[in-house]
């Protein structure tokens with residue numbers, strides 16, 4: 643392929659995250675949105691308005707995947723990821739699959755094994771934090787040895803309070819806070835640790851004070867997780883779905899020679915506003931808001947990985963490992979005791 647080659651792209655799913663990827667594909671040079679698949683009529687209407695007139699829209703996945711294109715971006719519910727990855731690879735496509743790789747550890751590792759069988763096709767699992775400048779700079783400094791030997795990594799996701807019935811229904815089918823939300827923290831901790839770490843045990847606890855209904859389906863809105871690794875490192879996680887000020891994702895890496903804190907204060911821009919009420923910064927409203935640029939870079943890097951063999955931050959093994967860790971944390975949360983990570 644030459645520098646002028648365009649990659650033809652199909653996007654499966656045009657909902658919350660699919661719509662973000664569709665917009666990014668449309669505005670990214672070198673990519674052409676040729677097909678979209680969604681079963682939701684309002685999304686078909688939305689895609690028809692923003693996509694090029696040449697983009698074909700399908701309701702049936704098999705009809706969609708039989709079309710000729712180079713890269714499939716999977717933004718369908720997690721329970722479909724394995725089927726959609728497998729069908730894309732069988733029809734010769736590269737794959738970008740949204741997180742989590744699968745709904746449980748067994749399925750995630752099956753997807754990993756399937757991907758290994760198609761060595762000439764690229765398979766990525768999307769985690770935007772790996773493409774955010776702040777985490778990339780932190781990872782580069784860790785790799786360079788700036789803070790010595792890594793001892794522990796902490797990461798948190800604090801999400802806005804959302805009292806709607808839609809949100810409760812979403813949580814009910816989400817797989818639980820560690821699989822749905824803290825998977826971002828687990829993945830970024832694996833990324834920041836840098837090596838191929840082997841998780842050993844997981845312990846989780848939490849409460850459902852703001853959303854007591856979450857307890858009925860074994861979930862919490864305030865979650866704490868601890869994971870130990872064969873190397874002696876420790877991963878500490880915090881997840882919260884009750885924030886009144888918006889979204890805040892941050893991480894801290896502790897090394898023998900120092901520490902690095904990424905996104906320590908909840909702000910969207912490096913902007914300090916001072917007025918008679920005091921000083922304040924602008925917080926991010928949502929995960930999509932905070933990682934807007936990272937979502938774009940993720941897709942550009944996918945393009946460059948395929949077209950120019952660029953070195954990228956995607957790591958499919960970490961994506962499967964993250965599901966193993968998240969599933970163990972949910973298991974521990976339900977049992978109230980530490981569990982082995984099945985890995």
Ligand SMILES: NC(=O)c1ccc[n+]([C@@H]2O[C@H](COP(=O)([O-])OP(=O)(O)OC[C@H]3O[C@@H](n4cnc5c(N)ncnc54)[C@H](O)[C@@H]3O)[C@@H](O)[C@H]2O)c1
Nearest residue numbers: 655656657658659660680681682703717718720740741742
């Ligand atoms: N990276 C992130 O920050 C992020 C954010 C949100 C969601 N996600 C992940 O993206 C995936 C989708 O989540 P969402 O919140 O966008 O979901 P959503 O419910 O908003 O959208 C789901 C989409 O899948 C389509 N779909 C459903 N069944 C289908 C089928 N059988 N064949 C083809 N299309 C089908 C629907 O038409 C819809 O377009 C999940 O795996 C989720 O974990 C990632």
